[in-house]
Amino acid sequence: AQSVTQPDIHITVSEGASLELRCNYSxxxxxxxxxxxxxxxxxxxxxxxxxxxxxxxxxxxxxxAEFKRSQSSFNLRKPSVHWSDAAEYFCAxxxxxxxxxxxxxxxxxxxxxxx
Amino acid sequence: xxxxxxxxxxxxxxxxxxxxxxxxQHLGHNAMYWYKQSAKKPLELMFVYSLEExxxxxxxxxxxxxxxxxxxxxxxxxxxxxxxxSALYLCASSQExxxxxxxxxxxxxxxxxx
Numbered sequence: 001a002q003s004v005t006q007p008d009i010h011i012t013v014s015e016g017a018s019l020e021l022r023c024n025y026s027x028x029x030x031x032x033x034x035x036x037x038x039x040x041x042x043x044x045x046x047x048x049x050x051x052x053x054x055x056x057x058x059x060x061x062x063x064x065a066e067f068k069r070s071q072s073s074f075n076l077r078k079p080s081v082h083w084s085d086a087a088e089y090f091c092a093x094x095x096x097x098x099x100x101x102x103x104x105x106x107x108x109x110x111x112x113x114x115x
Numbered sequence: 116x117x118x119x120x121x122x123x124x125x126x127x128x129x130x131x132x133x134x135x136x137x138x139x140q141h142l143g144h145n146a147m148y149w150y151k152q153s154a155k156k157p158l159e160l161m162f163v164y165s166l167e168e169x170x171x172x173x174x175x176x177x178x179x180x181x182x183x184x185x186x187x188x189x190x191x192x193x194x195x196x197x198x199x200x201s202a203l204y205l206c207a208s209s210q211e212x213x214x215x216x217x218x219x220x221x222x223x224x225x226x227x228x229x
Binding site: 032034036041042043044045046049090094101103105106107108 | 119121146148157158160163165170171203205207216217218219220221222223225
């Protein structure tokens with residue numbers, strides 16, 4: 001069965017510091033890959049997605065993610081974190097050719113930002 | 116209105132009450148979903164409607180009853196809930212014949228069962 005792991009439950013960084021959130025998936029073929037962000041009390045907002053092509057994808061709010069097939073990873077990065085980035089971040093995968101009901105979400109990583 | 120709208124945003128109910136959560140999507144999508152998000156638990160898919168037909172149940176207790184009268188509206192009827200049902204209920208929609216089928220979420224309905 002496919003699975004998504006986010007090894008870090010909680011990360012704290014200082015404002016202005018760089019950020020990397022880890023995501024690994026277990027699946028036989030390369031799936032579609034997504035990162036969502038959830039601010040407190042809010043729904044999930046899509047940050048970026050990867051389907052094919054360039055393995056470095058750009059998203060909203062200055063985020064980017066790099067797909068590494070050899071490592072089955074899709075890590076999220078931001079060069080300089082802002083206090084408003086404090087939120088929960090979810091990595092998700094869905095098999096190629098499948099649809100929303102087959103989304104598999106990771107457990108999430110909570111990001112805290114120090115002033 | 117754009118995106119996915121959920122009402123009410125907050126709901127407090129007793130164990131014997133009957134209430135409903137409403138979701139409306141303005142994206143022209145053909146699939147809608149209910150997810151449950153509890154503290155320290157992964158997102159749980161509860162129900163899926165594709166082209167207004169329910170396609171997934173995921174063994175949700177019968178005290179939760181979904182209804183999808185058309186492709187833009189989704190309801191979750193609640194009856195005789197338990198305190199452990201307190202959670203954030205998220206509605207999402209997607210276009211199932213698109214290249215990607217990514218989910219678009221509403222802001223959620225925070226349910227507290229007393």
